[in-house]
Amino acid sequence: MTDILMPALSPTMTEGTLAKWLKKVGDEVRSGDVIAEIETDKATMEVEAVDEGTLTAILVPEGTEGVAVNAVIAKLNGGAEAAQPAPAPAPKAEAPAPKAEAPKHHAPAPALLEKDWGKTKTMTVREALREAMVVEMRADKDVFLMGEEVAQYQGAYKISQGMLDEFGPRRVIDTPITEHGFTGMAVGAAMNGLKPILEFMTFNFAMQAMDQIINSAAKTLYMSGGQMGASIVFRGPNGAAARVAAQHSQCFASWYAHCPGLKVVAPWSAADAKGLLRAAIRDPNPVIFLENEILYGHSFEVPEDEDFILPLGKAKVERAGSDVTIITFSIMVDTALKAAEALAEQGISAEVINLRTIRPLDIETIAASVKKTSRVVSLEEGWPFAGIGSEIITTVVEHCFDWLDAPPVRVAGVDVPMPYAANLEKLALPQPGWVVDAVKKLF
Amino acid sequence: MAASPDKARKATKKPADAMSMEELLNAYERMLLIRRFEEKAGQLYGMGLIAGFCHLYIGQEAVVVGMQHCLKDGDEVITSYRDHGHMLACGMDPKGVMAELTGRIGGYSKGKGGSMHMFSKEKGFFGGHGIVGAQVSLGTGLGFSNWYRENDNVSLTYFGEGASNQGQVYESYNLAALMKLPVVFVIENNRYAMGTSVERATASTDLSHNATPWGMPSLAVDGMDVLAVKAAGEQAVAHCRAGKGPFLLEMKTYRYRGHSMSDPAKYRTREEVQKMRAEHDCLDSARKRLEELGVSETELKTLDDGIKARVQEAADFAQTSPEPDPAELYTDVLVEG
Numbered sequence: 039m040t041d042i043l044m045p046a047l048s049p050t051m052t053e054g055t056l057a058k059w060l061k062k063v064g065d066e067v068r069s070g071d072v073i074a075e076i077e078t079d080k081a082t083m084e085v086e087a088v089d090e091g092t093l094t095a096i097l098v099p100e101g102t103e104g105v106a107v108n109a110v111i112a113k114l115n116g117g118a119e120a121a122q123p124a125p126a127p128a129p130k131a132e133a134p135a136p137k138a139e140a141p142k143h144h145a146p147a148p149a150l151l152e153k154d155w156g157k158t159k160t161m162t163v164r165e166a167l168r169e170a171m172v173v174e175m176r177a178d179k180d181v182f183l184m185g186e187e188v189a190q191y192q193g194a195y196k197i198s199q200g201m202l203d204e205f206g207p208r209r210v211i212d213t214p215i216t217e218h219g220f221t222g223m224a225v226g227a228a229m230n231g232l233k234p235i236l237e238f239m240t241f242n243f244a245m246q247a248m249d250q251i252i253n254s255a256a257k258t259l260y261m262s263g264g265q266m267g268a269s270i271v272f273r274g275p276n277g278a279a280a281r282v283a284a285q286h287s288q289c290f291a292s293w294y295a296h297c298p299g300l301k302v303v304a305p306w307s308a309a310d311a312k313g314l315l316r317a318a319i320r321d322p323n324p325v326i327f328l329e330n331e332i333l334y335g336h337s338f339e340v341p342e343d344e345d346f347i348l349p350l351g352k353a354k355v356e357r358a359g360s361d362v363t364i365i366t367f368s369i370m371v372d373t374a375l376k377a378a379e380a381l382a383e384q385g386i387s388a389e390v391i392n393l394r395t396i397r398p399l400d401i402e403t404i405a406a407s408v409k410k411t412s413r414v415v416s417l418e419e420g421w422p423f424a425g426i427g428s429e430i431i432t433t434v435v436e437h438c439f440d441w442l443d444a445p446p447v448r449v450a451g452v453d454v455p456m457p458y459a460a461n462l463e464k465l466a467l468p469q470p471g472w473v474v475d476a477v478k479k480l481f
Numbered sequence: 482m483a484a485s486p487d488k489a490r491k492a493t494k495k496p497a498d499a500m501s502m503e504e505l506l507n508a509y510e511r512m513l514l515i516r517r518f519e520e521k522a523g524q525l526y527g528m529g530l531i532a533g534f535c536h537l538y539i540g541q542e543a544v545v546v547g548m549q550h551c552l553k554d555g556d557e558v559i560t561s562y563r564d565h566g567h568m569l570a571c572g573m574d575p576k577g578v579m580a581e582l583t584g585r586i587g588g589y590s591k592g593k594g595g596s597m598h599m600f601s602k603e604k605g606f607f608g609g610h611g612i613v614g615a616q617v618s619l620g621t622g623l624g625f626s627n628w629y630r631e632n633d634n635v636s637l638t639y640f641g642e643g644a645s646n647q648g649q650v651y652e653s654y655n656l657a658a659l660m661k662l663p664v665v666f667v668i669e670n671n672r673y674a675m676g677t678s679v680e681r682a683t684a685s686t687d688l689s690h691n692a693t694p695w696g697m698p699s700l701a702v703d704g705m706d707v708l709a710v711k712a713a714g715e716q717a718v719a720h721c722r723a724g725k726g727p728f729l730l731e732m733k734t735y736r737y738r739g740h741s742m743s744d745p746a747k748y749r750t751r752e753e754v755q756k757m758r759a760e761h762d763c764l765d766s767a768r769k770r771l772e773e774l775g776v777s778e779t780e781l782k783t784l785d786d787g788i789k790a791r792v793q794e795a796a797d798f799a800q801t802s803p804e805p806d807p808a809e810l811y812t813d814v815l816v817e818g
């Protein structure tokens with residue numbers, strides 16, 4: 039008797055829905071046969087049999103949601119293959135972090151100076167990004183989406199799902215794997231007045247196109263004495279994903295933020311994603327829009343108002359506090375909020391600033407907060423050397439030196455390429471505890 | 482082989498003569514090892530023991546195995562992230578490969594590289610690269626080092642048909658042809674780059690023609706037939722060893738599984754996959770030929786059992802080898818001292 043287990047079908051899947059059985063009890067199963075369909079966090083996948091034999095029991099009926107990876111879903115009889123043993127825990131491994139289902143963020147404490155947009159609805163970051171593109175493309179015929187797998191495949195991460203259907207192949211365009219070429223092409227189109235949204239499957243691959251982004255998109259306005267520039271958005275997932283190792287896991291915020299002629303945006307919530315992407319598309323300048331793969335499936339409240347948009351260059355205070363300011367962006371906002379929670383239990387009141395835009399940096403919001411708290415910690419997932427934290431802290435020293443009660447501290451990813459091994463990967467990325475420790479050093 | 486008026490684009494040897502029975506038996510064994518290894522890797526991925534991106538080579542085994550039969554010690558091999566088959570063909574230890582997939586200290590990169598990034602200096606395997614097309618320039622550099630040292634080694638540089646569209650691939654063709662570097666460019670045309678078929682990505686789909694502007698000889702090869710691969714590979718490798726410059730091989734092949742483990746594969750029909758499996762499988766045809774040559778059922782069965790045991794041993798090792806020591810996080814960033 040062989041157990042058929044619920045398979046993991048994507049790097050981020052911890053559970054799924056057993057959508058459909060394609061075999062029934064008593065059926066012969068051959069290796070390679072499709073036995074079931076499973077909905078993961080990203081797509082509906084077919085499950086192929088590995089072992090052969092007769093299906094003797096179906097233990098999880100179709101339609102069952104939340105089936106954990108490795109749960110026994112059916113049993114096979116016969117076949118020469120021995121039953122697959124249950125996975126042995128890795129020796130010496132830390133207990134794997136219990137992966138919660140994609141978190142749902144509750145409306146944070148009302149932020150200072152944030153306009154009230156009224157009624158909200160819950161949506162994922164993925165949906166928010168799509169909505170932003172869709173509404174802007176409806177409003178402006180010059181806006182189009184281009185990239186690898188954005189059209190027929192519906193997006194490698196399903197951000198552009200359904201967009202080919204609505205806008206057709208002239209406005210939602212699949213490209214060959216030719217980042218340098220298609221980026222140059224998009225920048226050229228932008229120089230001539232079109233407004234491309236260029237999706238990089240991940241920002242790791244934008245390095246192939248770096249020359250066109252910096253030398254062509256960022257500098258043309260200046261070199262032409264203001265005659266022509268490029269209204270273009272470069273967007274895609276940035277930063278560490280899960281277990282994809284060094285070449286697919288790194289933060290490019292500081293690379294782009296270094297260069298004049300670019301704006302650099304990094305949303306955290308779904309509201310950020312929607313409001314900032316709309317603004318980025320309308321902006322007449324090249325905008326680097328750094329998303330995060332892990333956040334795509336996270337849900338947040340987003341204003342329903344049709345005109346909802348957020349200004350570029352404005353940070354948001356996600357949590358008000360009086361003792362220390364934690365300044366961060368993208369997925370590290372989660373880490374900062376967790377740290378603030380832990381600090382609150384220890385009697386320290388932390389203010390958390392979500393930068394939203396990295397360049398131009400919202401010095402006003404940062405300075406106002408630091409003048410209030412007198413202590414500051416920067417937090418980012420990327421490498422520390424010449425990172426965004428260096429810029430934040432320099433800015434704080436320049437603007438608020440006299441208000442500081444302790445030297446500013448930066449918390450960042452460990453200064454190494456991203457390792458693949460589960461235990462090492464975990465050690466490489468900032469945890470809430472790192473922030474708590476850094477804050478406590480300031481008192 | 483593609484019929485071509487161009488003399489350089491015809492293989493000189495008939496596939497049937499490409500291997501002796503012993504060689505074919507050996508090739509069959511290696512292909513089977515790759516197939517079973519990949520099936521096991523897929524299973525371990527499903528159990529959460531392997532994570533991240535994991536690109537299986539199932540269906541394409543004849544390409545690396547046929548080509549490997551043309552190599553000698555000192556030759557170099559480099560490829561993309563779809564690299565498990567290449568490593569096994571190079572003679573790397575299945576235990577070390579599988580343990581890298583599970584991210585353990587016994588893996589070829591001490592668990593730090595994972596499925597996409599493994600290397601073996603000893604076996605002349607230069608990786609395991611995640612950026613589509615990047616390994617093609619690197620492979621050209623491996624050929625350059627042979628030219629520089631004036632030896633007769635050859636660099637086998639593998640890449641997908643999707644990668645063949647990248648600008649640096651064309652730059653590499655030109656460099657290699659210009660400098661007469663010993664590089665065999667092997668396009669593994671498995672018809673899809675993730676969800677994009679070759680017809681949707683490449684204006685001219687006869688990829689062996691890509692060699693023409695640079696005056697580089699080339700062949701289009703039935704990459705599902707290990708004998709055809711070997712015949713074409715011999716010709717290409719001999720050309721490079723003789724100092725005549727690079728050679729391009731377009732291997733027409735097919736991947737049976739999704740692009741990676743998380744690919745729902747809606748861009749092709751199941752019938753298309755089943756047809757390739759049923760009619761062109763490299764193991765089926767090799768097995769048939771071996772039977773014609775008089776190899777018995779029992780011999781094949783013994784071989785099969787031996788491979789199953791080796792793969793199981795690799796899977797066991799990959800689960801019992803410890804995770805890397807936390808201190809490994811900081812090692813190997815720079816050469817110290």
Ligand SMILES: Cc1ncc(C[n+]2csc(CCOP(=O)(O)OP(=O)(O)O)c2C)c(N)n1
Nearest residue numbers: 243563611612613641642643644673674675
């Ligand atoms: C520069 C770059 N762009 C995009 C990707 C994402 N990606 C990984 S594999 C792949 C498809 C490659 O197809 P092909 O070259 O045909 O090789 P195959 O996967 O079929 O072996 C893509 C688009 C990447 N890794 N690197």
Ligand SMILES: [Mg+2]
Nearest residue numbers: 641642673674
């Ligand atoms: Mg391909």
